[in-house]
Structure formats: structure tokens, C-alpha cells
Amino acid sequence: MVNAASPTQTPRLAQAWAVLQTVLDPEVPVVSVCELGIVRDVLLQGSGLHVVLTPTYSGCPATELIESNVVAALEAAGFSPVSVTLQRAPAWTTDWISAEGKTKLRDYGIAPPGPVASGEGVVMRFTPRHKAPALDCPRCGSANTERISAFGSTACKALYRCLACKEPFEHFKPL
Ligand SMILES: [Zn+2]
Incomplete structure (x- = not known):
């Protein structure tokens, strides 16, 4: 059976997203960075990954911690190297929090x-x-x-x- 995976749904990317679902917000350790809408994109980059994050409230001290937690979780799952870009525009909005995240x-x-x-x-x-x-x-x-x-x-x-x-x-x- 031919697996017609789209560019955004390769097994490795799906695995990366699954790992990110386990990275919790340091301030509210029940919601993941995905549910908060912080993870904007995940791209394969050679043997590693490039992750685009949009920080929540500007100046939120959690941003650096989230960034390092994301990298640590992905590296622990075998992705290396992992690079992160902080994308500040468009600015993060609470509308990006998923329904499950709000629950x-x-x-x-x-x-x-x-x-x-x-x-x-x-x-x-x-x-x-x-x-x-x-x-x-x-x-x-x-x-x-x-x-x-x-x-x-x-x-x-x-x-x-x-x-x-x-x-x-x-x-x-x-x-
Ligand atoms: Zn009450």
C-alpha cells in the first residue's frame, strides 16, 4: 500500500509533533505547548528539526524555559540537531489555545x-x-x-x- 504522506505528515514529523504534545507549559503544567498554540511549525532539516515557536505574552519569563524544554524533549526523542526560531509576528493570541487546552x-x-x-x-x-x-x-x-x-x-x-x-x-x- 502506497503511503501518500504529505510533506507535513511524514512519520518523523508526526513523531516530532507527538513529542511536542508532551512538552508542558512551565506555568500551567497541564497544557502542552501545542495546545497553547506556541508551536507554529515543525520542519525537517537534514537529520534534525527546525521548530518555529511564537512566545506567549511578550516578556513572559517562561519563553526561554519553553524553548529549552522543546529542544531537550526532541533531542531525547532522537532528533538532532534541533534549532528553534522565535517568530514574534503575527503575535501570539489566546485564540490559538485549542479547545482541549482551554478545557x-x-x-x-x-x-x-x-x-x-x-x-x-x-x-x-x-x-x-x-x-x-x-x-x-x-x-x-x-x-x-x-x-x-x-x-x-x-x-x-x-x-x-x-x-x-x-x-x-x-x-x-x-x-
Ligand atoms: Zn466557585
């Missing part, structure tokens, strides 16, 4: 970003434009939440508190 964020207790295209980034409910967006609590689902701080553990996230279950939670800001 994992919520399961982890982080309110995932809404679609950027909707204007304020999340569905607005009862909130004037200058106020923080209303979010559902990722733990109990209550819409009765308030923003405590525009910045959580990292600049990428805002800190919220659920008034129903009293639990604080983080919100991955739409960008």
Missing part, C-alpha cells in the same frame, strides 16, 4: 481566556466596559465572582475570587 485550563482551576474577537476578550455580563470582565468560577461554575488583582502569579494572569465557593482563582487573560 484543561478550566480543570486546572484557571478561567480560560474567552475569544479576543468579542471585544473585551470575554463575554460581558452586567459589567460596564471599564470594569473587569465577569467570569464563571472554574471550580463551581458560579458567575458571582470578582477580580481581586489585575495580576496573579504571573503578568499573564489576573486574580479573581469566587463569592459562592470563596475560592480564589486565576484567569488567563485574553490577548
Whole structure:
């Protein structure tokens, strides 16, 4: 049987993508760099690989760590050499986070970003434009939440508190 593999779906590339699916975000260690949409392209380059990454929030200190984790994982899987290009345009957007990635964020207790295209980034409910967006609590689902701080553990996230279950939670800001 003839395997009519497309240029982007050779077995080695498929294996490389499978390896990348196991490289988790250092800040949210439940979502992979693929699910976050950070990995933009993977190209065969001789016996090695060339990976194109688009960093998330500019200046996010995780970028260097992600880059070295990606290289280490691919080299451990037998790809060598592995080179990385950081592609900053078009800029990364939270819209690139896959649906599965957003589900994992919520399961982890982080309110995932809404679609950027909707204007304020999340569905607005009862909130004037200058106020923080209303979010559902990722733990109990209550819409009765308030923003405590525009910045959580990292600049990428805002800190919220659920008034129903009293639990604080983080919100991955739409960008
Ligand atoms: Zn709650």
C-alpha cells in the first residue's frame, strides 16, 4: 500500500509533533505547548528539526524555559540537531489555545481566556466596559465572582475570587 504522506505528515514529523504534545507549559503544567498554540511549525532539516515557536505574552519569563524544554524533549526523542526560531509576528493570541487546552485550563482551576474577537476578550455580563470582565468560577461554575488583582502569579494572569465557593482563582487573560 502506497503511503501518500504529505510533506507535513511524514512519520518523523508526526513523531516530532507527538513529542511536542508532551512538552508542558512551565506555568500551567497541564497544557502542552501545542495546545497553547506556541508551536507554529515543525520542519525537517537534514537529520534534525527546525521548530518555529511564537512566545506567549511578550516578556513572559517562561519563553526561554519553553524553548529549552522543546529542544531537550526532541533531542531525547532522537532528533538532532534541533534549532528553534522565535517568530514574534503575527503575535501570539489566546485564540490559538485549542479547545482541549482551554478545557484543561478550566480543570486546572484557571478561567480560560474567552475569544479576543468579542471585544473585551470575554463575554460581558452586567459589567460596564471599564470594569473587569465577569467570569464563571472554574471550580463551581458560579458567575458571582470578582477580580481581586489585575495580576496573579504571573503578568499573564489576573486574580479573581469566587463569592459562592470563596475560592480564589486565576484567569488567563485574553490577548
Ligand atoms: Zn466557585
